[in-house]
Amino acid sequence: MELLSSIPAFLQENCYSLLLVLLLVIVTSRWFFRKPSDLPPGPFSLPMIGCLHLIGPLPHVSLHELSRKYGGIMHLKFGTVPFVVVSSEEAAKELYKYRGLEFASKVPTIAGRHFGNDFNGIIYAEYTPQLKLYRKIVNTHLLSATRLKVYDKIRREEQCSLARSIVSAEGTPIKLRDKFHNLNVNIITYMLFGERFYGAHARNTAALDAFADAVIESLRLSGVFNISDFIPGIKWLDVQRLEKRYKQLIAKVNDYLLSVLQDHRRNPRKYGRDEPVPFIDVLLSLDSTEEEVSDITKLSLLFDMLLGAVDTSALSLEWAITELLRHPSAMEKARKDIDSVVGSNRLVEDSDLDQLPFIAAIAKETLRLHQLAPLALPKVVRGGPSKLGGYTIPNGTCAFVNFHSLGIDPAHWKDPMKYRPERFLEADIDVFGQDYNLLPFGSGRRMCPGAKLGFDTLQIGIATLVQGFEWKLAKGQDPADINMDETYGLVCHKTQPLIAVPKARLERSVYSS
Numbered sequence: 249m250e251l252l253s254s255i256p257a258f259l260q261e262n263c264y265s266l267l268l269v270l271l272l273v274i275v276t277s278r279w280f281f282r283k284p285s286d287l288p289p290g291p292f293s294l295p296m297i298g299c300l301h302l303i304g305p306l307p308h309v310s311l312h313e314l315s316r317k318y319g320g321i322m323h324l325k326f327g328t329v330p331f332v333v334v335s336s337e338e339a340a341k342e343l344y345k346y347r348g349l350e351f352a353s354k355v356p357t358i359a360g361r362h363f364g365n366d367f368n369g370i371i372y373a374e375y376t377p378q379l380k381l382y383r384k385i386v387n388t389h390l391l392s393a394t395r396l397k398v399y400d401k402i403r404r405e406e407q408c409s410l411a412r413s414i415v416s417a418e419g420t421p422i423k424l425r426d427k428f429h430n431l432n433v434n435i436i437t438y439m440l441f442g443e444r445f446y447g448a449h450a451r452n453t454a455a456l457d458a459f460a461d462a463v464i465e466s467l468r469l470s471g472v473f474n475i476s477d478f479i480p481g482i483k484w485l486d487v488q489r490l491e492k493r494y495k496q497l498i499a500k501v502n503d504y505l506l507s508v509l510q511d512h513r514r515n516p517r518k519y520g521r522d523e524p525v526p527f528i529d530v531l532l533s534l535d536s537t538e539e540e541v542s543d544i545t546k547l548s549l550l551f552d553m554l555l556g557a558v559d560t561s562a563l564s565l566e567w568a569i570t571e572l573l574r575h576p577s578a579m580e581k582a583r584k585d586i587d588s589v590v591g592s593n594r595l596v597e598d599s600d601l602d603q604l605p606f607i608a609a610i611a612k613e614t615l616r617l618h619q620l621a622p623l624a625l626p627k628v629v630r631g632g633p634s635k636l637g638g639y640t641i642p643n644g645t646c647a648f649v650n651f652h653s654l655g656i657d658p659a660h661w662k663d664p665m666k667y668r669p670e671r672f673l674e675a676d677i678d679v680f681g682q683d684y685n686l687l688p689f690g691s692g693r694r695m696c697p698g699a700k701l702g703f704d705t706l707q708i709g710i711a712t713l714v715q716g717f718e719w720k721l722a723k724g725q726d727p728a729d730i731n732m733d734e735t736y737g738l739v740c741h742k743t744q745p746l747i748a749v750p751k752a753r754l755e756r757s758v759y760s761s
């Protein structure tokens with residue numbers, strides 16, 4: 249009381265109000281100036297460029313290195329745009345399993361606006377009821393296990409035609425990537441349009457060539473880092489001249505696809521009971537049903553399937569054969585397995601794969617060490633803020649999982665950098681989004697819809713090349729000297745194409761059966 253009486257009267261009167269104000273100032277200033285509350289840790293962002301100076305030509309590798317310092321959930325800015333990068337199994341599981349809805353929309357990039365016909369279709373779209381319908385259409389009518397069975401015949405024909413074209417080049421150095429590319433493109437174009445783009449049965453028209461080139465270039469440009477996405481303030485400058493090119497390419501793609509669509513609409517094809525109906529005709533047959541989609545969506549879906557399929561399995565197959573050349577004992581074991589299951593009077597078939605677990609192991613080990621899409625396609629938090637690992641992730645933050653980090657995490661993988669397909673015989677590890685240490689096709693709501701087709705094509709490709717041929721490198725090169733550099737893009741690929749010399753192992757007649 250004595251102390252209080254020594255304080256001037258006017259202060260005494262307001263003492264309680266002052267204390268209250270002080271308390272309020274402390275509480276609100278902590279909220280106002282907090283290091284945006286409980287954001288995950290991450291490197292310091294510079295004005296304008298954010299952390300772009302820390303990202304090298306292989307972003308998944310740079311981000312992996314950063315995650316070793318900052319942890320499995322990291323916050324950083326690319327340009328002025330805030331990002332969260334997930335690099336640990338627990339965080340990936342939480343994101344896909346419990347926060348899937350909040351992290352299911354794609355970041356609206358400039359490429360997505362154009363290549364996705366204003367974010368239509370699947371690849372570039374936000375997570376909406378329309379997207380769910382489009383994914384359902386694709387999953388049910390094109391890529392389900394049942395539909396893929398119907399298309400088996402096509403894949404078998406392409407597998408044999410790949411083998412024949414290699415036999416015809418016996419003894420000479422061949423660029424395997426080109427052969428694999430043709431195989432992959434023919435499979436998907438036959439499934440989509442009922443026609444092959446390459447080889448003896450192809451139409452070989454200038455329009456088709458121009459379209460195929462436009463698809464390949466679009467795929468390449470989709471993976472090019474567009475600075476305007478990260479510093480939106482300079483978007484109008486289009487410094488890399490990318491937007492201009494996107495517009496030209498999508499115009500070419502749409503023109504061609506629309507002409508094919510109209511042709512199929514005007515001249516409906518008839519198919520026998522067991523004949524595979526091309527997806528374009530399936531889309532037309534959905535008109536006037538509850539699954540009807542507009543023509544521009546039809547074009548977007550066809551384009552999405554091409555972008556997703558044209559190079560993925562082909563580039564994985566190139567990695568697979570490269571690793572087998574570097575590891576002759578794995579090649580030998582795979583060959584022995586196939587010889588004992590299939591023999592030498594016929595080429596390996598899809599139906600043999602169940603009995604060839606080592607081929608599956610080779611495919612998985614290839615996808616683990618050489619992830620085609622090492623970073624998930626970036627998503628943006630919607631309906632948030634969201635929570636992840638106890639941190640708060642504000643609405644509008646972009647996010648992706650670093651699949652590369654998961655696949656080489658030493659806490660889960662013994663000798664992670666070592667090529668050892670046997671690890672997949674020792675443990676049953678899934679590649680279809682259930683095992684969060686290995687997500688080559690992603691997981692959850694935006695997982696790759698073509699995963700089964702991609703994985704099956706990879707397996708049958710490996711089995712055919714191992715069973716059908718002995719391989720040597722050109723000019724007596726030592727396999728240990730093969731350049732293993734990779735180049736980042738929408739699809740991450742071997743920088744230097746593999747050139748190898750085949751020698752047929754089977755009777756000629758087997759390849760033409």
Ligand code: HEM
Nearest residue numbers: 371556557560561620621624625688689690694696698702
């Ligand atoms: C070895 C082959 C393949 C690999 C490794 C692969 C991998 C991937 C990955 C990692 C994603 C991104 C997942 C994410 O962002 O979370 C993806 C998305 C996608 N893939 Fe594949 N893919 C392959 C084959 C295919 C095929 C054959 C098709 C089509 C026929 C296809 C169509 C798509 C589509 C449409 C998306 C976007 C899905 C969405 O955003 O909802 N992919 N793929």
